Amino acid sequence: MAKVVLENISKMFGKVAAVKNCDLTVEDKEFVILVGPSGCGKSTALRMVAGLEEPTTGTIYIGDRAVNDLPPKDRDIAMVFQEYALYPHMSVYKNMAFALKLRKFPKEEIDQRVREASDILGIQDLLDRKPKQLSGGQRQRVAVGRAIVRKPAVFLFDEPLSNLDAKLRVQMRAELSKLHDRLQTTIIYVTHDQVEAMTMGTKIVVMKDALIQQIGTPLGVYNFPVNLFVAGFIGSPVMNFIPCRVLSKDGRLMIDAEAFQLPIPEKKAPYYQALAGSEAFFGIRPNDIYDRLFAPEHLKENAIRAVVDVIEPLGSEIHLNVTAGKHNLVAMVDTQTNVRMHQEIELAIDLNKMHLFEKNPPNLRIAAE
Amino acid sequence: MGSETVKSRGGRSLRRLLDRESSLGIILMLPGALLLIIFMAYPFFLGIWLSLTDSVIGEMGDFIGFRNYTDLLGDSIFHQTARNTLIYALVTVPFKAMLGLGLAMVLSNRMRFSNPIRAAVMMPWIVPTALSTLGWFMILDPVFSPISWLLRSLGVIKQNINFLGDPILAISSVCLVNIWRGIPFFGITILAGLQAVPQELHEAAAIDGANAWHRFIHITIPTIRGVVLIAALLSIIWTFADFQLIYILTKGGPANTTHIFGTYAYQIGLSATDIGQGAAIALYMFPILAVFAILLLMYLRRD
Amino acid sequence: MVGSETLGKRVLGIYLPLAFFIFFLLFPFYWMSLVSFKPTNDLFELKYNPFWLQTFTLENYLYLFQNTDFSEWLKNTLIISVVSTVLSLGCSILIGYALARLRFPGSNFLGVGIFLAYLVPPTLLFIPLSQVIAKLNLYNTYWALILTYPTQLIPFASWLLMGYFRTIPKEIEECAMADGCTRMQALVKIILPLSLPGMISAGIFCFTLCWNEFLYALIFMSSGPMKTIPVGTVSDLIKADTLFWGALMASAVLGSFPIAFLYSFFVKYYVEGLTAGAVKR
Ligand SMILES: Nc1ncnc2c1ncn2[C@@H]1O[C@H](COP(=O)(O)OP(=O)(O)OP(=O)(O)O)[C@@H](O)[C@H]1O
Ligand SMILES: [Mg+2]
Numbered sequence: 001m002a003k004v005v006l007e008n009i010s011k012m013f014g015k016v017a018a019v020k021n022c023d024l025t026v027e028d029k030e031f032v033i034l035v036g037p038s039g040c041g042k043s044t045a046l047r048m049v050a051g052l053e054e055p056t057t058g059t060i061y062i063g064d065r066a067v068n069d070l071p072p073k074d075r076d077i078a079m080v081f082q083e084y085a086l087y088p089h090m091s092v093y094k095n096m097a098f099a100l101k102l103r104k105f106p107k108e109e110i111d112q113r114v115r116e117a118s119d120i121l122g123i124q125d126l127l128d129r130k131p132k133q134l135s136g137g138q139r140q141r142v143a144v145g146r147a148i149v150r151k152p153a154v155f156l157f158d159e160p161l162s163n164l165d166a167k168l169r170v171q172m173r174a175e176l177s178k179l180h181d182r183l184q185t186t187i188i189y190v191t192h193d194q195v196e197a198m199t200m201g202t203k204i205v206v207m208k209d210a211l212i213q214q215i216g217t218p219l220g221v222y223n224f225p226v227n228l229f230v231a232g233f234i235g236s237p238v239m240n241f242i243p244c245r246v247l248s249k250d251g252r253l254m255i256d257a258e259a260f261q262l263p264i265p266e267k268k269a270p271y272y273q274a275l276a277g278s279e280a281f282f283g284i285r286p287n288d289i290y291d292r293l294f295a296p297e298h299l300k301e302n303a304i305r306a307v308v309d310v311i312e313p314l315g316s317e318i319h320l321n322v323t324a325g326k327h328n329l330v331a332m333v334d335t336q337t338n339v340r341m342h343q344e345i346e347l348a349i350d351l352n353k354m355h356l357f358e359k360n361p362p363n364l365r366i367a368a369e
Numbered sequence: 370m371g372s373e374t375v376k377s378r379g380g381r382s383l384r385r386l387l388d389r390e391s392s393l394g395i396i397l398m399l400p401g402a403l404l405l406i407i408f409m410a411y412p413f414f415l416g417i418w419l420s421l422t423d424s425v426i427g428e429m430g431d432f433i434g435f436r437n438y439t440d441l442l443g444d445s446i447f448h449q450t451a452r453n454t455l456i457y458a459l460v461t462v463p464f465k466a467m468l469g470l471g472l473a474m475v476l477s478n479r480m481r482f483s484n485p486i487r488a489a490v491m492m493p494w495i496v497p498t499a500l501s502t503l504g505w506f507m508i509l510d511p512v513f514s515p516i517s518w519l520l521r522s523l524g525v526i527k528q529n530i531n532f533l534g535d536p537i538l539a540i541s542s543v544c545l546v547n548i549w550r551g552i553p554f555f556g557i558t559i560l561a562g563l564q565a566v567p568q569e570l571h572e573a574a575a576i577d578g579a580n581a582w583h584r585f586i587h588i589t590i591p592t593i594r595g596v597v598l599i600a601a602l603l604s605i606i607w608t609f610a611d612f613q614l615i616y617i618l619t620k621g622g623p624a625n626t627t628h629i630f631g632t633y634a635y636q637i638g639l640s641a642t643d644i645g646q647g648a649a650i651a652l653y654m655f656p657i658l659a660v661f662a663i664l665l666l667m668y669l670r671r672d
Numbered sequence: 673m674v675g676s677e678t679l680g681k682r683v684l685g686i687y688l689p690l691a692f693f694i695f696f697l698l699f700p701f702y703w704m705s706l707v708s709f710k711p712t713n714d715l716f717e718l719k720y721n722p723f724w725l726q727t728f729t730l731e732n733y734l735y736l737f738q739n740t741d742f743s744e745w746l747k748n749t750l751i752i753s754v755v756s757t758v759l760s761l762g763c764s765i766l767i768g769y770a771l772a773r774l775r776f777p778g779s780n781f782l783g784v785g786i787f788l789a790y791l792v793p794p795t796l797l798f799i800p801l802s803q804v805i806a807k808l809n810l811y812n813t814y815w816a817l818i819l820t821y822p823t824q825l826i827p828f829a830s831w832l833l834m835g836y837f838r839t840i841p842k843e844i845e846e847c848a849m850a851d852g853c854t855r856m857q858a859l860v861k862i863i864l865p866l867s868l869p870g871m872i873s874a875g876i877f878c879f880t881l882c883w884n885e886f887l888y889a890l891i892f893m894s895s896g897p898m899k900t901i902p903v904g905t906v907s908d909l910i911k912a913d914t915l916f917w918g919a920l921m922a923s924a925v926l927g928s929f930p931i932a933f934l935y936s937f938f939v940k941y942y943v944e945g946l947t948a949g950a951v952k953r
Binding site: 390391392393394395397398400401402404405407408409411412413415416419468471472475476478480484485486487488489490491492493495496497498499500501503504505507508513515518549552553603606607609610611612613616617630631634635638639644647648651652654655658661662665666669 | 686689690693694696697698699700701703704707715722723762763764766767769770774775776777778779782784786787788789791792793794795796797798799800801802803804819820822823826827830855880883884886887890891901902903905906917920921923924925927928931932935936939
Binding site: 079 | 843
């Protein structure tokens with residue numbers, strides 16, 4: 001129902017910058033995920049949208065209004081907090097009705113909206129309980145319910161799932177996605193969990209050290225991370241980074257990582273030409289590394305030898321921690337793979353999925369497509 | 370900034386003041402701070418000024434420098450007052466602390482009726498001191514004292530004891546009443562400290578072979594040191610600046626031998642209408658109070 | 673504490689000292705009540721055991737209401753204590769909230785200032801304060817005490833409430849603001865109901881202190897019917913030559929009773945408040 005724009009937003013706490021020069025446009029009905037490591041300023045950014053913190057510089061727009069001077073209550077937003085922040089002295093019903101009462105809605109309408117929301121979330125039977133008498137998952141639902149009865153222009157979520165156990169988290173993740181579908185409202189959602197970031201949003205914003213690193217669709221960010229940090233942060237297990245040198249040998253561009261050498265695919269070579277002779281980071285995701293025995297035919301030629309250090313069978317796949325020369329790598333290999341600890345294995349690498357990053361900060365990725 | 374049209378300027382800017390943390394904070398402090406400024410800070414500075422004048426009640430006097438202070442240094446009653454105050458404030462503290470500790474240790478045991486017992490032993494601290502002191506006033510009376518009656522019946526004494534009429538007995542008596550009043554405060558504070566010691570600690574120590582005395586020295590004492598110190602500092606400050614207990618029991622007598630700063634300032638400043646001098650007596654307390662206040666503050670903010 | 677103790681040990685280690693403390697700490701109250709129910713003549717009868725009641729009478733209490741201003745004192749004390757408590761509690765809620773929750777310039781400094789104000793004793797100020805009260809023409813009016821008591825109440829009450837407010841998660845309040853409250857509404861609708869125990873402790877603390885205060889009341893309320901109970905009892909019932917012991921003790925008992933009653937109802941809160949950081953004077 002509303003577009004949210006952050007224009008050159010910064011927030012200083014004393015000398016500490018929590019958010020620096022942030023520019024972000026959240027389109028109407030978009031589900032935007034702010035993701036980044038702890039302390040990077042996600043919550044601060046969200047709280048500025050909510051009006052709980054005043055930006056030090058810049059302007060925030062919700063809809064077409066500049067809202068810098070508006071207190072939270074006038075911004076038409078609803079927020080769900082990590083610790084749920086349910087009002088302990090009110091029943092679930094009252095918790096959900098509170099905002100509507102403040103806005104002087106007629107009783108029937110309040111009642112109807114609370115019932116509707118509790119139906120959506122399956123908490124009809126809990127309406128008379130106090131927050132203390134609820135389980136973590138139930139509290140979570142009430143907190144969401146309290147937000148949706150308002151029908152606000154923008155929903156703000158601050159790590160709402162981080163206090164739930166793994167199973168419940170998966171379930172709530174799906175439910176929140178469905179909810180977004182159903183409500184068709186703008187959502188800004190903060191998390192440090194990259195799975196949530198990948199699966200829930202229509203757009204993700206990766207932050208680090210108070211700065212926005214990259215904005216894009218989940219797949220866009222996954223496939224084309226702008227720098228080493230984003231590449232390492234998004235995706236699980238984490239992308240492998242190997243310090244290397246780019247060589248030009250017999251007219252072909254090669255990756256030289258001492259322990260092994262790999263040819264750069266023809267398609268990508270032109271983009272990397274300028275790097276010839278210099279150092280870089282070679283990046284490859286674990287799922288682009290195969291046990292050579294089970295690799296697709298066309299990948300078999302680019303293989304390296306490595307020693308297996310750890311084997312983690314997950315059922316659907318096997319994670320191998322291996323050492324090649326002095327480099328440690330993680331590979332996600334086929335379940336048929338049959339290796340033992342300390343054995344050598346041949347790993348095939350899908351070089352079409354490789355990335356190269358500049359050696360020096362900010363470790364930008366060399367675009368190759 | 371705002372792209373909205375501004376409707377009612379006054380109403381909106383007030384609302385903004387109330388919404389903004391920095392201005393709201395100051396607005397909220399205001400009512401309380403105003404009372405504290407008018408009836409505490411201002412009188413404090415007025416007191417300093419008065420003490421530098423020869424004012425009497427109803428008449429603002431002239432500036433006379435530090436004469437009130439220097440005069441007092443030559444006043445033997447003032448010397449006695451200062452000595453009494455120190456005795457009254459400092460000598461009583463170890464008694465209050467020890468007996469309070471004893472009380473706390475006793476109360477920390479599981480027993481029946483522990484809640485009513487706790488409530489009952491707090492009474493000396495809770496009820497108006499002026500009124501409970503009246504009870505003591507009778508208990509220490511030269512004619513009606515039950516203590517004298519008891520000792521006489523036992524044949525220990527022939528004549529009633531004049532508790533408040535003899536200088537040594539009088540100062541001892543006021544100290545006794547002060548101790549009586551302070552025990553519950555120490556007791557309950559220390560009890561809270563004791564209850565903060567996890568029971569497992571005692572059990573672990575017992576398993577390690579520590580006897581009750583060792584446990585007391587190595588577990589109990591270290592954990593309550595902090596609260597005892599805080600309670601002692603507060604108690605010193607309050608006792609130092611006491612008034613009512615002595616005013617009621619002896620009015621500073623006999624022959625000015627039990628005056629403390631408060632009662633002496635009252636006698637000179639209000640009864641004898643010499644406000645300038647009275648203010649100076651009261652202000653002599655300030656440096657000492659300040660030292661204890663700062664010690665307390667430092668202790669509380671040590672981490 | 674640890675292990676099982678024999679009965680003998682318990683008696684020696686617990687009940688005996690307990691008996692001593694109870695006797696020592698409560699004897700004056702026993703004595704006061706005893707005397708208040710004794711006819712004056714019995715006091716002078718030397719053959720009677722003074723520790724017991726020979727004849728029971730209410731004449732002392734009747735005397736108090738018929739021949740003294742006690743009922744006026746009671747009314748004065750009650751009005752002054754209630755109004756001053758409400759006023760102080762109001763100011764303290766605001767200060768406690770500001771110090772606990774708001775970032776504003778000088779807040780640290782003000783916090784320390786409030787703490788130090790807690791340590792300023794009335795005896796340090798009463799002489800100049802009497803001049804201020806005279807200037808403002810407040811002698812022998814309720815306002816003299818209603819306005820000066822808060823200086824002794826606000827510091828501790830703010831300190832105590834600040835501690836309580838800090839235990840309430842900030843998010844709850846922020847959520848209320850996102851839900852549509854102004855800060856003040858969030859304070860009233862969310863924070864205050866949640867800190868009820870703290871407010872009760874602070875309220876009891878304030879009320880007790882007002883009820884018990886002596887020095888300011890002694891100086892500012894010198895006219896007979898305007899006195900408070902402690903001051904009236906001490907200054908009007910102790911006449912140099914003849915002491916009406918019975919009435920004096922009756923007044924002391926009656927004056928103590930409301931506080932003792934209130935206190936025994938709310939021991940938990942009082943002790944909580946007391947141990948929350950510090951203490952009554
Ligand atoms: N009220 C505050 N006062 C001072 N510094 C603050 C305040 N709030 C946040 N910060 C600082 O700002 C930075 C960003 O904090 P923020 O809470 O936005 O991080 P975050 O990305 O939400 O982290 P997390 O994932 O741990 O919640 C941190 O360095 C933090 O210490
Ligand atoms: Mg956060």
